[in-house]
Amino acid sequence: MTYSRRKTRQLVLGNVGIGSNSEVSVQSMTTTKTRNTDKTLEQIYALAANGADIVRVTCNEIEAAESLVKICTRSPVPIVADIHFQYKLALAAIEAGVQGLRLNPGNIRNEDQIKQIAKECLSADIPIRIGVNAGSLDKDLLEKFGDATPEALVESALNEVKYLEEVNFFNIKISVKHSNVPLMIDSYRLLAEKVDYPLHLGVTEAGPLPGGLIKSTAGIATLLSEGIGDTIRMSLTTDPIEEAKHGRQLLEYLGLRERKSLDLIACPSCGRAEVDVIKVASEAQAALENEGLSIQVAVMGCVVNGPGEARSADIGIAAGKKRGHLFIKGEVVKVVDEKDMVSALLEEGRLLAEEGIEARLAAADKDAALLAQQDAEELMGIQGDINNFEERTKSVIEITSNQDKPK
Numbered sequence: 001m002t003y004s005r006r007k008t009r010q011l012v013l014g015n016v017g018i019g020s021n022s023e024v025s026v027q028s029m030t031t032t033k034t035r036n037t038d039k040t041l042e043q044i045y046a047l048a049a050n051g052a053d054i055v056r057v058t059c060n061e062i063e064a065a066e067s068l069v070k071i072c073t074r075s076p077v078p079i080v081a082d083i084h085f086q087y088k089l090a091l092a093a094i095e096a097g098v099q100g101l102r103l104n105p106g107n108i109r110n111e112d113q114i115k116q117i118a119k120e121c122l123s124a125d126i127p128i129r130i131g132v133n134a135g136s137l138d139k140d141l142l143e144k145f146g147d148a149t150p151e152a153l154v155e156s157a158l159n160e161v162k163y164l165e166e167v168n169f170f171n172i173k174i175s176v177k178h179s180n181v182p183l184m185i186d187s188y189r190l191l192a193e194k195v196d197y198p199l200h201l202g203v204t205e206a207g208p209l210p211g212g213l214i215k216s217t218a219g220i221a222t223l224l225s226e227g228i229g230d231t232i233r234m235s236l237t238t239d240p241i242e243e244a245k246h247g248r249q250l251l252e253y254l255g256l257r258e259r260k261s262l263d264l265i266a267c268p269s270c271g272r273a274e275v276d277v278i279k280v281a282s283e284a285q286a287a288l289e290n291e292g293l294s295i296q297v298a299v300m301g302c303v304v305n306g307p308g309e310a311r312s313a314d315i316g317i318a319a320g321k322k323r324g325h326l327f328i329k330g331e332v333v334k335v336v337d338e339k340d341m342v343s344a345l346l347e348e349g350r351l352l353a354e355e356g357i358e359a360r361l362a363a364a365d366k367d368a369a370l371l372a373q374q375d376a377e378e379l380m381g382i383q384g385d386i387n388n389f390e391e392r393t394k395s396v397i398e399i400t401s402n403q404d405k406p407k
């Protein structure tokens with residue numbers, strides 16, 4: 001299933017298309033001092049390797065602008081310069097060769113300066129993100145609306161759009177970030193009704209993991225599922241590599257980007273589990289993550305339900321009777337000792353990536369399916385067939401409801 005995207009204008013930022021004709025892209029931001037060229041580039045490379053399509057760096061001093069010359073030349077992904085307060089640094093960043101600018105309307109408020117920046121961006125043919133932030137909203141708007149409401153954020157963005165359009169600049173994308181998730185969602189919904197520019201989504205100051213990730217996911221995924229949003233950033237208070245990685249994963253889980261990373265699914269475990277699912281799942285995650293396999297892998301606690309429940313996974317393993325039942329697309333292909341579950345997954349994962357699903361199904365151990373069925377039946381004998389639960393529950397209710405009522 002795919003979400004139908006809100007129709008927008010189309011931009012190009014370096015080699016990345018932004019808008020409804022392009023895939024939703026992932027952004028992150030460096031945390032190094034931009035003036036430290038090597039360290040910044042090192043982080044940019046790491047971000048790109050972990051899923052960032054675009055990286056933003058702060059341009060907060062003249063040394064940062066100078067460093068941008070080398071950064072832009074050597075970066076594997078387009079660079080956006082983040083500008084606050086000093087419009088001259090925006091001009092310097094354009095000269096340095098950045099592929100995009102982010103301006104905060106709350107911080108650069110002089111109309112002439114904004115127009116001058118726009119004219120330079122027009123000549124350089126690079127887009128500007130109007131990055132409105134609830135925490136740094138124009139004071140006049142705060143007074144007018146009493147708070148950083150969705151209406152206030154959108155008005156701030158539209159005021160800036162007006163300045164840019166007045167100099168025939170339309171190479172615009174917009175963000176209206178709020179740290180409060182419902183207000184963030186409402187702000188973007190309101191903005192999406194008013195403009196057809198691409199939107200950059202984010203929950204600002206979302207905080208450290210896991211709360212920051214939950215807030216970002218709640219806000220961004222809600223909007224993406226409504227077709228709103230063309231590029232995203234998870235603003236997490238942690239190593240920015242996590243932002244890139246989780247941003248990319250979110251898009252993959254929503255079916256908005258092709259899977260390029262491992263997707264490890266695991267049952268939550270329950271009283272039927274025949275193995276420590278949490279331990280096996282985390283060991284499997286660690287072992288498989290660095291392999292660069294773009295497959296879905298399942299770790300299931302019991303063979304009674306495991307292979308069937310995870311039949312959509314490319315490969316998986318289910319525990320039972322001190323053994324691991326390795327399955328491909330729900331079909332058991334091998335039975336291994338419980339202690340070898342993770343290594344068996346790793347080996348089969350590699351072979352699957354090399355040979356494909358059909359070949360690996362054809363190479364299945366002949367007696368594996370039968371062995372798995374026997375283990376499952378034995379376990380059902382011990383634990384009871386989960387499919388009979390409904391029937392039994394009815395009987396239990398019948399017995400309890402027929403009991404004499406207390407007088």
Ligand code: SF4
Nearest residue numbers: 267269270273301302
């Ligand atoms: S797969 Fe088995 S152990 Fe895991 S949640 Fe389902 S019934 Fe429980």
